[in-house]
Amino acid sequence: MNDDRALIFGKIRSSLNRLSGETLQPPPASAPPVPSIAIEEPGTLGDRFREGVIKAAGSFDQVEGWSLVPKAIAQFLRQHNLAPKVTTVPDERLTTLDWSGIEFNSGTGDRQVEVGVSIGFAGLAETGTVAQVSGPNSSPLLAFAPATNIMVLEKEDIVGGFEGLWKKLRNKYGSGAMAPTINLVTGPSRTGDIEQVLYLGAHGPIRYHVIIVGGQD
Amino acid sequence: MNRTVQGFPEQAKTALKNEALQKAMGSTSGEFREKRAKAVQALPEFDELCEAATDIKKRVLDNLDYYLEQFETNVKRNGGQVHYARDGARAQEIVVALCQKHEATKVTKSKSMVTEEIELNHALEAVGIEVTETDLGEYIIQIAGETPSHIIGPALHMSEDEIAELFSDVHGTDKLEASDDRGAKLVREARGVLRDKFFASELCISGANFLVAETGSIAIVTNEGNADLCRLIPKHHIAVTGIEKIVPNLEDLGAMLRVLARSATGQAMTSYVTLVSGPNDLYQDPSFHVVLVDGKRSQALAEETREMLRCIRCGACMNHCPVYGAVGGHAYGWVYPGPIGAILSPSFLGLDSARHLPHASTLCGACGDVCPVRIPIPELLRHWREETYRQALTPVKERTIIRLWAWLAARPTIYGLVMRAGIHALKLLSKKGLIRRLPLVHEWTMHKDFPAPEGGKFTELWRKSEGHDNE
Numbered sequence: 001m002n003d004d005r006a007l008i009f010g011k012i013r014s015s016l017n018r019l020s021g022e023t024l025q026p027p028p029a030s031a032p033p034v035p036s037i038a039i040e041e042p043g044t045l046g047d048r049f050r051e052g053v054i055k056a057a058g059s060f061d062q063v064e065g066w067s068l069v070p071k072a073i074a075q076f077l078r079q080h081n082l083a084p085k086v087t088t089v090p091d092e093r094l095t096t097l098d099w100s101g102i103e104f105n106s107g108t109g110d111r112q113v114e115v116g117v118s119i120g121f122a123g124l125a126e127t128g129t130v131a132q133v134s135g136p137n138s139s140p141l142l143a144f145a146p147a148t149n150i151m152v153l154e155k156e157d158i159v160g161g162f163e164g165l166w167k168k169l170r171n172k173y174g175s176g177a178m179a180p181t182i183n184l185v186t187g188p189s190r191t192g193d194i195e196q197v198l199y200l201g202a203h204g205p206i207r208y209h210v211i212i213v214g215g216q217d
Numbered sequence: 218m219n220r221t222v223q224g225f226p227e228q229a230k231t232a233l234k235n236e237a238l239q240k241a242m243g244s245t246s247g248e249f250r251e252k253r254a255k256a257v258q259a260l261p262e263f264d265e266l267c268e269a270a271t272d273i274k275k276r277v278l279d280n281l282d283y284y285l286e287q288f289e290t291n292v293k294r295n296g297g298q299v300h301y302a303r304d305g306a307r308a309q310e311i312v313v314a315l316c317q318k319h320e321a322t323k324v325t326k327s328k329s330m331v332t333e334e335i336e337l338n339h340a341l342e343a344v345g346i347e348v349t350e351t352d353l354g355e356y357i358i359q360i361a362g363e364t365p366s367h368i369i370g371p372a373l374h375m376s377e378d379e380i381a382e383l384f385s386d387v388h389g390t391d392k393l394e395a396s397d398d399r400g401a402k403l404v405r406e407a408r409g410v411l412r413d414k415f416f417a418s419e420l421c422i423s424g425a426n427f428l429v430a431e432t433g434s435i436a437i438v439t440n441e442g443n444a445d446l447c448r449l450i451p452k453h454h455i456a457v458t459g460i461e462k463i464v465p466n467l468e469d470l471g472a473m474l475r476v477l478a479r480s481a482t483g484q485a486m487t488s489y490v491t492l493v494s495g496p497n498d499l500y501q502d503p504s505f506h507v508v509l510v511d512g513k514r515s516q517a518l519a520e521e522t523r524e525m526l527r528c529i530r531c532g533a534c535m536n537h538c539p540v541y542g543a544v545g546g547h548a549y550g551w552v553y554p555g556p557i558g559a560i561l562s563p564s565f566l567g568l569d570s571a572r573h574l575p576h577a578s579t580l581c582g583a584c585g586d587v588c589p590v591r592i593p594i595p596e597l598l599r600h601w602r603e604e605t606y607r608q609a610l611t612p613v614k615e616r617t618i619i620r621l622w623a624w625l626a627a628r629p630t631i632y633g634l635v636m637r638a639g640i641h642a643l644k645l646l647s648k649k650g651l652i653r654r655l656p657l658v659h660e661w662t663m664h665k666d667f668p669a670p671e672g673g674k675f676t677e678l679w680r681k682s683e684g685h686d687n688e
């Protein structure tokens with residue numbers, strides 16, 4: 001394997017005419033343009049985000065505070081004729097809430113879970129995307145294995161687009177560092193592999209529902 | 218059916234006579250084109266982003282050694298390992314050895330063109346490892362024993378009915394009769410089968426759409442979420458990809474994702490984009506490996522077709538290609554079909570075997586126009602055509618005709634005489650201004666009549682036309 005590394009680097013350097021055989025630092029380059037759909041305009045972030053969720057075949061709800069999340073979830077489950085049974089990520093913001101009326105579990109999730117509740121790290125107004133990071137209080141699997149993926153997101157965590165997300169990630173993990181798994185979720189699982197007809201729920205979620213915590217903006 | 222790049226002319230003929238394929242192809246490309254056009258129109262900065270994406274890839278190729286080193290350092294810092302493979306055989310060895318080291322006998326895979334390129338599944342199956350493709354299209358062609366016919370829609374050459382037949386054979390169920398919801402039922406059936414595979418998986422093999430040097434991350438893009446189930450359920454993850462997939466930093470990744478989703482499926486954002494930076498933290502002692510495959514890429518960096526290495530595998534060029542639209546992906550004989558395949562295959566497999574592919578183009582230029590990283594595909598096709606002639610790989614008959622033409626074209630007087638004779642001959646062949654059957658090239662008149670020349674030679678008409686009397 002080390003032979004292959006040396007061989008490949010040798011060929012690359014020869015192809016690039018590196019006379020000394022050394023690696024040169026590339027000249028600084030400017031960042032790519034940020035499209036207007038991704039700009040950080042505080043007053044419009046909520047509307048743009050919610051519109052994106054709908055376009056991505058998802059749905060949303062908005063509540064004043066965390067304590068109202070179980071009620072919003074119960075209502076969503078009733079609307080969709082789903083059993084009142086959820087598994088949430090092991091995060092205190094969810095596990096300490098009053099879940100009466102709903103069969104509640106928290107953990108990493110397995111194939112039996114029908115409704116998974118996760119917490120978003122950031123929302124992208126650009127596309128209605130919720131970004132989720134792995135870690136001790138999180139389990140990305142809950143957003144992928146169950147048929148219903150509910151994402152709870154604080155209003156303050158909605159950013160313009162990718163650029164806002166990268167900034168939040170650098171603030172949390174430090175420059176160049178990342179959580180082991182970061183998932184950017186935009187809608188339910190979908191496929192067009194049979195005659196290009198769109199079907200939802202190819203593997204994981206058939207439903208993508210976002211609950212925004214923080215009251216109407 | 219064993220298709221090869223050498224066999225393109227025969228395979229193309231077979232494809233044109235295949236009615237089921239023609240029906241499938243009829244709708245596929247058009248729908249992709251329409252979706253892309255809408256998505257592009259909705260983003261005013263699309264062209265600007267394409268320019269930026271092109272610059273990013275240029276910078277990466279100009280400094281590939283630097284960015285690869287940076288990527289490697291950061292993968293290691295994240296607790297992962299990087300393996301280099303000079304070619305497909307070496308990549309197979311590495312992946313097989315890693316599966317054996319981690320005692321994995323059941324592997325789930327998410328879609329990866331590089332693993333198709335290196336025929337990884339054969340190598341794994343040969344040592345008794347069960348591999349399951351989990352992208353629905355890839356799963357369909359895997360159980361059908363076929364290869365992908367399109368970069369992003371591997372099974373688009375198959376009809377719903379063929380898939381129903383296949384599922385019935387392989388899953389041992391009754392064949393679903395045609396109905397409004399048969400497609401949905403087939404998706405559900407595959408979902409059930411694949412769920413068992415996901416939850417029994419001991420190791421994930423994925424590709425990578427991009428490698429981020431700054432963070433040592435791989436980015437995987439899917440609409441089904443299958444890559445995530447592959448990644449999150451087992452302890453071990455091996456990502457296999459080409460050395461050219463690097464982007465310098467996260468901002469650059471954002472630009473690439475914006476142009477990729479729109480160019481490929483016409484979405485503003487693919488349903489699932491995953492950044493993997495290190496082993497799966499749901500487990501104790503997990504592992505994460507990145508296998509970087511060269512497979513002639515480092516050599517191509519010094520060649521005239523180097524710009525093809527910018528390709529982000531969106532498939533837009535094939536969706537806009539009239540030749541691809543007519544013959545489908547399989548006729549091209551290798552994993553990369555369409556215009557980009559006609560450039561990659563001669564480079565990766567050798568021009569002597571793939572020499573027909575650069576000719577499988579009308580040079581209409583649509584592929585180059587829609588390429589999000591501005592690969593001058595028609596120019597590169599022309600380059601391979603010239604090389605084919607220069608290396609004397611074309612048959613004597615073809616070379617003689619071209620030489621004769623060149624000789625003639627350089628002698629205006631004789632050329633004029635020959636043309637005049639040709640016009641006369643065509644007029645003699647015609648009836649009421651139309652020619653029913655052209656000699657030697659009767660394919661041209663198979664489906665429509667050829668118009669007989671009117672008037673004389675172009676140069677004569679030019680001279681006679683207004684204002685050119687004195688020229």
